[in-house]
Amino acid sequence: MNWKDALQRLKDGNEKFTSAKRDTAVPDAAEIKRHTDGQSPYAIILSCADSRVAPELAFDTGIGEVFVLRVAGNVANTSTIASIEYAVAHLGTKLIVVMGHQSCGAVGAAVAGGDNGPNLNKLVSYIQPAVEKLGKDADVADIIKENANVSASTLTSQSDIISNAVASDGVKIVTAYYNLDSGKVDFA
Numbered sequence: 276m277n278w279k280d281a282l283q284r285l286k287d288g289n290e291k292f293t294s295a296k297r298d299t300a301v302p303d304a305a306e307i308k309r310h311t312d313g314q315s316p317y318a319i320i321l322s323c324a325d326s327r328v329a330p331e332l333a334f335d336t337g338i339g340e341v342f343v344l345r346v347a348g349n350v351a352n353t354s355t356i357a358s359i360e361y362a363v364a365h366l367g368t369k370l371i372v373v374m375g376h377q378s379c380g381a382v383g384a385a386v387a388g389g390d391n392g393p394n395l396n397k398l399v400s401y402i403q404p405a406v407e408k409l410g411k412d413a414d415v416a417d418i419i420k421e422n423a424n425v426s427a428s429t430l431t432s433q434s435d436i437i438s439n440a441v442a443s444d445g446v447k448i449v450t451a452y453y454n455l456d457s458g459k460v461d462f463a
């Protein structure tokens with residue numbers, strides 16, 4: 276599926292989700308088994324780990340449709356970049372969505388600053404560029420959206436596989452914002 280069709284599929288799915296008209300059935304044993312021998316997801320989604328942001332639900336998808344990376348702050352780090360490289364290079368996926376969300380706690384931690392221990396400090400370091408660009412007093416929603424932009428540009432700046440795929444293999448990276456209060460996903 277090309278990136279435009281994939282994006283439209285996600286938009287259509289989110290429309291169903293927000294209107295409580297999901298039509299993806301709960302998979303039965305046959306449907307689960309059907310996917311045993313391979314996968315060809317049409318979209319890669321880099322999302323936050325927040326329990327309220329569930330991409331498979333939000334886009335009304337079933338098994339094998341979306342390749343989802345979830346990490347606090349939807350950051351592009353070595354692990355998420357490598358996972359995305361796999362999907363781009365080996366699964367033929369053409370759409371990459373970097374999705375931030377309303378009231379992201381990881382972005383909040385980056386805005387608040389301070390010492391959160393070595394692991395969270397490292398995670399927050401990926402979000403700092405967005406905070407520094409807009410300033411700590413900026414609307415946090417704007418910082419969250421900028422953080423998605425930072426992750427999106429990091430995917431190409433830190434990966435030859437992804438940047439080459441964008442340049443010459445029909446891969447597209449888009450950013451999005453999940454509204455906790457409605458479930459609606461706004462694509463940039």
Ligand SMILES: [Zn+2]
Binds near residue numbers: 323324380
């Ligand atoms: Zn979050």
